[in-house]
Amino acid sequence: MSSYFSPQYLALLLPASVCLYAITPQKARRVILLLASYLFFWAVSGSLIVFLLFSTLSIHHLGLWLDMLQQNSKRELAQAEPDQKKALKAKAKKQQRGIILLAVVIHIGLLLTLKYSHFFLTNGNSLLRFLHLPAILPVPTYLLPIGISFYTLQSVSYLIDVYRGKIQADKNLFRLALFLGFFPQMMEGPICRYEQTAQRLWEAPKMTWNNFFLGGQRILWGIIKKMVVADRLNMFILNVFSGYDQYNGSVIALAAVCYTIQLYMDFSGTIDVALGSAQLFGVALPENFQRPFFSRTISEFWQRWHITLGTWFKDYIFYLVSMSKPMKNLTSKARKRFGPRYGPILTSSVALLCVWLCNGLWHGSAWNYIFFGLYHFALIFTGNLIQPIVIQVTERLHIDRNHLAYRILQTMKTTILVCIGELFFRAEGLRNGLKMAWRMVTDWSFAPITTGNVFAHGMDGPDLILVAVFLVVLFFVGLAQERGVRLGERIMAKPWPIRIAVYYAAICFLVIFGAYGIGYIPVDPIYAGF
Amino acid sequence: MERLLELLEEIRPDLDFENCENLIDGHHLNSLDIISIVAEVEDAFDVTIPTVEVIPHNFNSARNLWDLIVRLQEEG
Amino acid sequence: MKIIKPILGFTAFALGLLIILAGLSYLFVPRTNTQAAGMEEIIANGIQGEPANSIDVVVVGDSESYASISPLLIWKDTGYTSYVCGSGRQYLSYSKTLLERAFENQSPKLVILETLCIYRPIPSKTIVMDEVSRYLPILRYHDRWKYIAQHGWSTSGGEVYTSPYKGHRLNSKVSGVEPSNYMKETSNIAEIPVYNRILVEQIQEMCQEHGAKLLLLSTPSTVNWNYQRHNGVSALAQELGIEYIDLNTIPDQVGIDWSTDTYDRGDHLNHSGCVKVSQFLSNYLEGTKLFSDRRNDSQYANWNTLLQNYETDVSSGKGDQR
Numbered sequence: 020m021s022s023y024f025s026p027q028y029l030a031l032l033l034p035a036s037v038c039l040y041a042i043t044p045q046k047a048r049r050v051i052l053l054l055a056s057y058l059f060f061w062a063v064s065g066s067l068i069v070f071l072l073f074s075t076l077s078i079h080h081l082g083l084w085l086d087m088l089q090q091n092s093k094r095e096l097a098q099a100e101p102d103q104k105k106a107l108k109a110k111a112k113k114q115q116r117g118i119i120l121l122a123v124v125i126h127i128g129l130l131l132t133l134k135y136s137h138f139f140l141t142n143g144n145s146l147l148r149f150l151h152l153p154a155i156l157p158v159p160t161y162l163l164p165i166g167i168s169f170y171t172l173q174s175v176s177y178l179i180d181v182y183r184g185k186i187q188a189d190k191n192l193f194r195l196a197l198f199l200g201f202f203p204q205m206m207e208g209p210i211c212r213y214e215q216t217a218q219r220l221w222e223a224p225k226m227t228w229n230n231f232f233l234g235g236q237r238i239l240w241g242i243i244k245k246m247v248v249a250d251r252l253n254m255f256i257l258n259v260f261s262g263y264d265q266y267n268g269s270v271i272a273l274a275a276v277c278y279t280i281q282l283y284m285d286f287s288g289t290i291d292v293a294l295g296s297a298q299l300f301g302v303a304l305p306e307n308f309q310r311p312f313f314s315r316t317i318s319e320f321w322q323r324w325h326i327t328l329g330t331w332f333k334d335y336i337f338y339l340v341s342m343s344k345p346m347k348n349l350t351s352k353a354r355k356r357f358g359p360r361y362g363p364i365l366t367s368s369v370a371l372l373c374v375w376l377c378n379g380l381w382h383g384s385a386w387n388y389i390f391f392g393l394y395h396f397a398l399i400f401t402g403n404l405i406q407p408i409v410i411q412v413t414e415r416l417h418i419d420r421n422h423l424a425y426r427i428l429q430t431m432k433t434t435i436l437v438c439i440g441e442l443f444f445r446a447e448g449l450r451n452g453l454k455m456a457w458r459m460v461t462d463w464s465f466a467p468i469t470t471g472n473v474f475a476h477g478m479d480g481p482d483l484i485l486v487a488v489f490l491v492v493l494f495f496v497g498l499a500q501e502r503g504v505r506l507g508e509r510i511m512a513k514p515w516p517i518r519i520a521v522y523y524a525a526i527c528f529l530v531i532f533g534a535y536g537i538g539y540i541p542v543d544p545i546y547a548g549f
Numbered sequence: 550m551e552r553l554l555e556l557l558e559e560i561r562p563d564l565d566f567e568n569c570e571n572l573i574d575g576h577h578l579n580s581l582d583i584i585s586i587v588a589e590v591e592d593a594f595d596v597t598i599p600t601v602e603v604i605p606h607n608f609n610s611a612r613n614l615w616d617l618i619v620r621l622q623e624e625g
Numbered sequence: 626m627k628i629i630k631p632i633l634g635f636t637a638f639a640l641g642l643l644i645i646l647a648g649l650s651y652l653f654v655p656r657t658n659t660q661a662a663g664m665e666e667i668i669a670n671g672i673q674g675e676p677a678n679s680i681d682v683v684v685v686g687d688s689e690s691y692a693s694i695s696p697l698l699i700w701k702d703t704g705y706t707s708y709v710c711g712s713g714r715q716y717l718s719y720s721k722t723l724l725e726r727a728f729e730n731q732s733p734k735l736v737i738l739e740t741l742c743i744y745r746p747i748p749s750k751t752i753v754m755d756e757v758s759r760y761l762p763i764l765r766y767h768d769r770w771k772y773i774a775q776h777g778w779s780t781s782g783g784e785v786y787t788s789p790y791k792g793h794r795l796n797s798k799v800s801g802v803e804p805s806n807y808m809k810e811t812s813n814i815a816e817i818p819v820y821n822r823i824l825v826e827q828i829q830e831m832c833q834e835h836g837a838k839l840l841l842l843s844t845p846s847t848v849n850w851n852y853q854r855h856n857g858v859s860a861l862a863q864e865l866g867i868e869y870i871d872l873n874t875i876p877d878q879v880g881i882d883w884s885t886d887t888y889d890r891g892d893h894l895n896h897s898g899c900v901k902v903s904q905f906l907s908n909y910l911e912g913t914k915l916f917s918d919r920r921n922d923s924q925y926a927n928w929n930t931l932l933q934n935y936e937t938d939v940s941s942g943k944g945d946q947r
Contacts, residue, residue, distance in 0.1 A: 523641065
């Protein structure tokens with residue numbers, strides 16, 4: 020099993036666990052969910068499942084430890100004299116922070132070792148060579164268990180939430196194991212918070228036909244996005260990104276746009292399958308996308324794209340950094356020095372920089388990902404900086420910032436900036452990314468597109484037309500969703516003959532227009548590698 | 550409460566803090582504003598807003614923020 | 626009772642879907658075996674363009690098969706007709722499909738399966754797709770929407786494709802190799818994937834049903850073949866009672882010179898290697914006494930023409946351009 024789109028998942032694991040779930044009594048359902056989850060993990064990563072088991076046990080234990088310390092300190096505080104309270108509180112906080120530190124060292128450390136030691140040691144060797152020292156650092160390569168980047172973030176957020184007093188430590192190892200290992204979220208997220216899913220999974224709600232059809236519809240929709248569009252574009256993208264020096268700027272630009280489309284279709288399609296799968300069981304996982312390409316600014320884009328990662332970084336890095344004592348002091352000082360507008364921008368940008376470095380690194384251990392992070396940092400930072408100026412200018416020119424044309428221009432600007440970012444994201448190394456960008460500037464001609472030459476590299480005219488038509492459909496779907504229309508429920512509300520016809524039509528559409536079989540190379544699940 | 554409203558209006562003169570109930574959920578305040586607000590409030594009211602209190606609910610309206618400040622002051 | 630209704634509902638839904646897909650399949654299956662009609666792997670499927678019951682020997686396999694075996698050379702030596710249903714990186718599941726299609730129109734007395742396919746692991750997706758698309762060909766030919774969108778449903782007046790070399794692909798380039806460790810004897814056995822094993826059994830059954838003998842043949846390749854694999858196929862052949870010939874173990878009878886007889890450093894044989902293997906096969910086929918010489922049969926006259934063209938192509942250096 021390599022993805023949610025493999026027949027083993029769609030035809031075996033998922034239907035089997037749904038059927039078993041449907042016929043077992045409530046108490047046993049959670050067992051089915053956990054067994055299915057571990058079976059899934061084992062089918063993908065084999066014996067590497069020990070990493071997940073280790074994380075689960077360790078987080079459970081650390082959570083209880085933290086809880087014990089909190090109880091003790093509460094008891095001591097209740098008995099203490101008023102003047103001792105502050106000291107006691109500080110002491111307790113210090114102990115608890117020690118545990119958090121330990122947890123972060125273990126779990127993030129494990130992630131860093133498995134995922135990044137190759138990168139750091141290779142670059143260490145380069146540095147040594149640069150300093151004319153022998154490059155002696157051994158460079159190991161580890162096999163990565165599936166989903167480690169995702170469940171590690173869930174583990175850490177759980178512990179920090181316990182520390183912050185937002186949630187109670189869970190005494191129930193089983194519930195925690197299900198929260199961390201639930202199979203629909205394992206491959207590419209969404210990154211869930213304990214209070215969002217743990218209790219619901221534990222309750223293992225009764226299946227309803229409503230949830231069954233809504234979930235099924237969503238899975239089908241996700242498969243269509245992935246197989247009709249993402250896979251269709253793959254050959255062209257593979258060709259251009261692996262041999263960009265044979266193509267001129269316009270083809271590279273087209274490939275960057277295609278990759279952005281592919282990434283969105285693959286990632287959001289996978290998330291659709293994940294959320295749909297969970298919905299079959301009556302479990303609502305948090306949404307991860309909210310029509311990102313309707314965004315007017317980059318910072319809005321990141322509130323609509325990979326939402327659960329963005330909020331994770333906001334809650335556990337951005338506020339952690341910006342609300343720390345020294346940063347708060349800096350904010351106050353900067354406000355006095357640079358005024359209320361630019362002061363906080365300066366200090367928050369420190370936190371923002373941390374977020375984007377982490378975001379880049381989270382995606383992978385390579386310089387082009389770091390560049391990708393810094394690129395978006397730079398865009399958001401400049402956006403914050405010039406926002407007041409833009410307001411002034413537009414007001415002086417009497418431009419209505421809520422006018423449709425202005426909003427469309429903003430959206431287009433954001434989309435172009437995102438596509439440029441994804442070019443570096445996809446490029447095979449930072450150097451190649453820069454070269455590709457350079458080619459777009461220096462070697463531009465529309466000839467390959469006007470002569471149709473571009474269609475000889477893994478994508479033909481009908482492919483492009485099909486993708487374009489699909490995107491137009493998607494645009495109107497998005498528009499309806501922006502207005503609060505819930506299309507899935509709309510379909511459910513129709514009489515059954517119409518619903519059946521819609522399902523048949525969707526399946527036939529997938530069968531005919533899916534990019535599978537001879538002549539196509541399906542794209543590997545992109546985000547599962549992160 | 551008066552003082553809080555003054556302070557908030559100084560940070561974002563374009564918003565109606567007295568009546569708006571969805572400052573966060575309606576995407577009126579961004580993270581930059583939150584940082585400024587926390588810094589200013591801590592200065593002005595001599596409280597420490599712990600990170601755990603930085604949640605949408607506490608910042609959705611001036612009323613909620615005021616309740617938070619009062620609660621923190623009582624806790625000392 | 627509560628469970629009966631949904632089961633009935635799902636069954637009805639699935640049946641309806643099957644009917645729709647069968648209808649689509651009817652619309653999408655290529656009318657003939659030409660590229661324009663939407664056929665895949667047209668050289669391997671070129672056997673559908675041969676007159677009914679005119680082929681004595683059918684070969685299936687991957688690139689090894691179409692590089693090492695030339696039906697026209699066998700024709701020249703023996704007057705037996707053969708066809709190579711070979712395609713690059715062929716999966717055994719597709720070998721089975723090709724053979725199934727061949728049997729629709731032909732009744733060969735011998736089927737040769739080139740053994741490298743037996744060791745090619747088949748992705749689970751391909752297994753499912755190949756198996757399902759035998760019943761619902763829409764899954765294999767769905768991509769014809771592009772052609773249909775441009776040209777409509779009708780296909781150009783029933784032309785068929787025939788392969789000028791009967792499935793063989795000519796390559797005369799030389800890129801020799803000095804093999805090291807090639808066919809070093811060992812008792813280790815390379816394991817055959819479970820599903821491939823089942824497919825060999827199914828192919829064997831299919832041959833029995835159609836009265837054809839099955840032969841497993843390993844053509845010479847220093848890159849792809851070794852003694853572990855030889856042992857694996859030997860054991861399988863013995864177990865299933867299939868005849869097995871490994872040309873890699875009898876270099877003195879085939880006489881491959883690895884410095885001149887390969888075009889990609891031991892991976893595939895070139896024309897001069899192919900001549901030697903075809904020669905060996907001719908002798909083997911004569912030894913079976915299964916076939917009769919058709920060289921003077923007027924119905925097969927065009928084989929002689931094709932042979933002439935082929936020999937012209939060889940001598941004019943056409944095979945050097947590949």
